Amino acid sequence: MALLMEPGAEPLTESEQADLAGIAAIKESAAREYKEQGNQFVRMGRRHYAAAVSCYTKAIAQMEPLSSLDASAAADASVLFANRAHVNILLGNHRRALDDAEQAIRLSPSSVKAYYRAVKAALALDLLTDAASFCRKGLEQDPPNEEFKKLLSEVDSKLREQDRQRAKVAQAIAKAKDLAAAMGKRGVKLGKAAYQELTGVKKPVLDEQGVLHWPVLLLYPEVMSSDFIEDFPDTDTFSPHLDVMFSETSPPLPWDDNHVYTRDSIELYYQGGFGKPLSRSEVLRYLLEGNVDSKALPDSLLDGEDEEHDSTKCTTVTSTDSSSKWIKVKEGKTLQEVLQDKGYIVPAIPVFFVVSRKSTFYKDFKAGNWSLP
Incomplete structure (x- = not known):
């Protein structure tokens, strides 16, 4: 019962x-x-x-x-x-x-x-x-209890390391936001990374004077070879960098058997009217890539980043005139002036194509008979 x-x-x-x-x-x-x-x-x-x-x-x-x-x-x-x-x-x-x-x-x-x-x-x-x-x-x-004491020491050590990592992440995020803000202020549009097999994960750096220092990739489309400028301040013009790279005392390019790539014959171009600008949040993620483990980023990192600060996130810039695809760079302009061009979507880092007026390839390039492989 x-x-x-x-x-x-x-x-x-x-x-x-x-x-x-x-x-x-x-x-x-x-x-x-x-x-x-x-x-x-x-x-x-x-x-x-x-x-x-x-x-x-x-x-x-x-x-x-x-x-x-x-x-x-x-x-x-x-x-x-x-x-x-x-x-x-x-x-x-x-x-x-x-x-x-x-x-x-x-x-x-x-x-x-x-x-x-x-x-x-x-x-x-x-x-x-x-x-x-x-x-x-x-x-x-x-x-x-010695076991508790040992465990507490281990935990305290991990907590201190966690605090150091959080400080490191916070510092990296602050630098990335400063970089993104500097690019936005200049009107530079960053696009999806290209040629990373040649450049790795190199990123621009903002110095204490507010100057952006870019790694710059130079491509020779005639043979798809490359050169790399590690530090190109955006306040610099192109001329002094090219003067050093193609001076009379510099050895000729190893593949340039006819020595046509000389200082007085080279021209620089960029690929204009092509690509899609990244949103501000995407720019931040790119700038943090390789510096901070994505798992360590706080969930609130990108809250509100795109709404107020990014008017180009849904814009796609494409070329309607294939003959104007390659835009010649005026060597007397600063890097900042070139990157500000409305038609230039920077593929993560600036990329410029070097051709020689003395080369037979030059006519094909200018006529639009060459495209990226």
């Missing part, structure tokens, strides 16, 4: 009281038996860990509802949760392990074992602040 009683109803007769006492004894005995089976499975090795978890779960079920347990029974239930947390840690189920450890602590706030399991699970989940808190609470219960 006791099994048919409504939840929360008090037994009225001695018979009902005896029945309830008997049921409680049976459940308590079953819980002990399941616990011991779980312990045996743990000792038998990894292949039996799932069975151990099942046994601890069955043992816990015998003790529910947990909210009605007295202090002694709550302590027993705490051991079961701590034991299941231990096996879940061994299985790599760290979130479940942490949930179990926290329940064990709620049932028995003085359980050193429960705090230890909580520390291990929190560490595995990289919840360093939580791990440190569990360590300190564990030490409150057992001040001489």
Whole structure:
């Protein structure tokens, strides 16, 4: 009859009281038996860990509802949760392990074992602040515990490293935003990266005077060879850089057998009217690429970046006149002036094509009979 009683109803007769006492004894005995089976499975090795978890779960079920347990029974239930947390840690189920450890602590706030399991699970989940808190609470219960002291030292070290990494990320983000702002102020439109097999992940740099220093790629379309200018301040004109690269004392290009690529014969062009400008958020991601692990970026990094600051994010610039595809660079202009051209979408870094008026290839290039492979 006791099994048919409504939840929360008090037994009225001695018979009902005896029945309830008997049921409680049976459940308590079953819980002990399941616990011991779980312990045996743990000792038998990894292949039996799932069975151990099942046994601890069955043992816990015998003790529910947990909210009605007295202090002694709550302590027993705490051991079961701590034991299941231990096996879940061994299985790599760290979130479940942490949930179990926290329940064990709620049932028995003085359980050193429960705090230890909580520390291990929190560490595995990289919840360093939580791990440190569990360590300190564990030490409150057992001040001489060397394992807690060792774990707390490890956690504190990781927290300091985490702070250093966050500072590094914050600094990189600030620099990227300054770079993006400098480009936007100049009207420079950055497009998708090209020729990265030649340039790697080199990025422009903004100096303390507000000058943008660009890495610049020079391509020789006649043979698809390349040169690279590591540092081209956007306040510089092209002439001095070309004077150095093609001076009379400089060795000829190794493939230029006829020596037609001389200072007085070369011309520079860029590919105009081609590509799609990146949005401001895309520019920031590109500038941070290779400098910061994308996983370390805060979710709020790009909030609102495109709405107010980027009017070109949906604009595609394409050439309608193939003869004007190649735009000649005036050597007396600064790099900034050239990059500001409305038709130039910079392919991550400036790229210019070098041709020689003395070369037979020059006529084909000027006539539009050559295109990028």
